[in-house]
Amino acid sequence: MIAFRNFIENYTVLPDHEWKFIQKAFNKKEYSKNEIILAEGRICKYFYFLEEGLLRYFVLNDGNDVTRFFTIAPYCFTSKDSFRNQTPATENIQALKKSIVWQTTLSQSNKLLELKSWNTFTRNFIHEVQSYTEELLFEIKTESARQRYIKLLEKYPGQIQNIPLKYLSIFLGIAPQSLSRIRKNTLKY
Amino acid sequence: MIAFRNFIENYTVLPDHEWKFIQKAFNKKEYSKNEIILAEGRICKYFYFLEEGLLRYFVLNDGNDVTRFFTIAPYCFTSKDSFRNQTPATENIQALKKSIVWQTTLSQSNKLLELKSWNTFTRNFIHEVQSYTEELLFEIKTESARQRYIKLLEKYPGQIQNIPLKYLSIFLGIAPQSLSRIRKNTLKY
Numbered sequence: 001m002i003a004f005r006n007f008i009e010n011y012t013v014l015p016d017h018e019w020k021f022i023q024k025a026f027n028k029k030e031y032s033k034n035e036i037i038l039a040e041g042r043i044c045k046y047f048y049f050l051e052e053g054l055l056r057y058f059v060l061n062d063g064n065d066v067t068r069f070f071t072i073a074p075y076c077f078t079s080k081d082s083f084r085n086q087t088p089a090t091e092n093i094q095a096l097k098k099s100i101v102w103q104t105t106l107s108q109s110n111k112l113l114e115l116k117s118w119n120t121f122t123r124n125f126i127h128e129v130q131s132y133t134e135e136l137l138f139e140i141k142t143e144s145a146r147q148r149y150i151k152l153l154e155k156y157p158g159q160i161q162n163i164p165l166k167y168l169s170i171f172l173g174i175a176p177q178s179l180s181r182i183r184k185n186t187l188k189y
Numbered sequence: 190m191i192a193f194r195n196f197i198e199n200y201t202v203l204p205d206h207e208w209k210f211i212q213k214a215f216n217k218k219e220y221s222k223n224e225i226i227l228a229e230g231r232i233c234k235y236f237y238f239l240e241e242g243l244l245r246y247f248v249l250n251d252g253n254d255v256t257r258f259f260t261i262a263p264y265c266f267t268s269k270d271s272f273r274n275q276t277p278a279t280e281n282i283q284a285l286k287k288s289i290v291w292q293t294t295l296s297q298s299n300k301l302l303e304l305k306s307w308n309t310f311t312r313n314f315i316h317e318v319q320s321y322t323e324e325l326l327f328e329i330k331t332e333s334a335r336q337r338y339i340k341l342l343e344k345y346p347g348q349i350q351n352i353p354l355k356y357l358s359i360f361l362g363i364a365p366q367s368l369s370r371i372r373k374n375t376l377k378y
Binding site: 061122129 | 250325326327329331
């Protein structure tokens, strides 16, 4: 669980006694490749830390499987609106390879907000997620799929290659054939 | 300033004594039509509440004016990364019509975080902004410009018509001529 402590410490100062509280609030779980962690229509009961693995968020839009995002370890994730409001999720979360997660419930995470470190961590974390989402939205309007693919490769070296072409191409908004061509031309990464 | 109190109360319970603290931390300012509130390269010194008016966020991308977002009153806004880190902004914020804002500094807003109401308000607010940004990102991949335009009209009835065609079309990612045609066909809204 040291990976989680290190992760939080990227966002805030974390005193030992507060880390002990946080640690107790989380339980470990493992998912195998392709396993569904959260299915659309179910309530997302947990806020997670992804210690090891790779996830994708997707929806079925008029029968089409549309990949919305990927989560690459180490990172935190949840289905935000479903978790915060305890309402049915409007998206699916799937492990793309064997994944190790740590999970906590809403009532536990609300208690953790009393800790200055956890309060600051979650605030800084959601700001980071927001900046990243804004960046994606801007890039999709102003950059080619090739440019966006190369950025992903640079940001997550050695990890993007693990994502099946069919998911990555829909995420980038291009045909799998085009992505396959781009991949061949960017093998130096 | 009652509009600001009402706005915060959409997100959290706000006791009178905490509202008095918040109120004292904000100062009023007015901007005229087309005035620049924040210029790229300057440090964003304030977190704002937009009481009245309409704003757009834009960047100059290889010389092209690209509109990223609009803010429609009543709503809060800032240039998040620039404000939080006190670093030069990478975007511009412009009033598209006469606008009334209330502003507070970073040090004041950090003090306000000690208030339970302000802490909860800002947390819930950023979650809402994040959900909205995710929705935009999803819609741009799965819906036509016409569908996205109609959604905007439904969400902000009577306000979208105030946005010049040239800004709205770039925001939607279509040619001004296409948007003009869509507008003519959706006059019932």
